[in-house]
Amino acid sequence: MAIQIYLEDVLKEKKMTSKDLCALINITEANLSILRSGKAKGVRFGTINKICYYLNCEIGDILKFDGNLEEEENESN
């Protein structure tokens, strides 16, 4: 995926478990797992807002662009 998810790293840095984060931002662990694994097709602004608020981080700490277009990445794979 062209947009890389670094949520795992931020959780370790902030010393918070995914279970605690789920309880704070009010999503299920299954959904958070989809996000962490990079299988999510999108993230709502509201969810990003809550994650950044409770982890006290920037959007760029969680989401990074790897420089490719998603179609091209799929072709090269």
Add this chain to the structure above:
Amino acid sequence: MKPKTLFLILSVEATLCVFALIIYGTLQQAYTAIIAFPFTQIATGLRALSLSGSIGNIIALLIYVSVSLLPAIYLCFRMARNNHKQEDLLLVLLSILLFVALYLMINPAYMNDMFATSDVVLMGKISLGATLYAIIIGYIVFRCLRKFVVSEITNLLDYLKMLLMLMYFILIYKIFGEGINGLISNINTLKAGNTEMSSMMTTTYFFLAIRFALYTLQPALTIAIIFFVNQLIDVLKNDRYSDDVICKANQLSGLCKKSVVLMILSYILINVSQLLMGKYLLDSHYTTEIPLFSMLLVLVVLLLSKYFAEGKALKNDNDMFI
């Protein structure tokens, strides 16, 4: 409702239809007996009570006024709860008509100036009974429509199941009431026109039975379709985005298509058979029908299947948005 229970209830209805035909001879006579019930019986009771003496007359008058005012009293009850709507005006009309209808049924001599037919009393009872039921049914329908508009999806699905249950009863009546009535009528007409029994009569009776079977084919197939629709409604209530919904919808569309094909083939078969056997038939009836309603049903069900599949795909997509 369990299929066995449904089958039992519909069997009882079918039996009652046949009994009604046996007792009354024709559907028209059965209709005549039923349409004025219970108004005729109430009127007969009130007349007997009124003629029994002065106290009986007073009691009869009180019962007459009470029964006639029942719809108006119900309207007052709804107004007191600030729950009345436009359709409640029909309750006023119903009360007025009850006053008139019961009075005329108690004193049938006053019907003489109302109708031009020979049997004025019978015509009067049928007319008054039919009009009263038309108003009652109209009021119930308006109330139902109002309830439908404000209901949630789950409740709407329940109401749909109730209406489909009514459809079962109507279709059973079509088969065992109208169908058998038509068959008996055709047999009697054939007998009246042909007094001697011959091989042609036997062949004609056979084709009358075939035509009866053809007549009952469409309602029978509709019953099967309604059964599948009920199953679809059950899975929709459970989870409208499940694979079961798409599966049931596809099964239903398949059944609808098969029913159209079966009906068309039956029409062709009976017409060709009668054409070939024309020399031996005293009575024949050719069917040329476009099964428009059935085709519309196929299209609607196919569209619904596709909408359900699209809805599920959209939900799956939406679930991937965190």
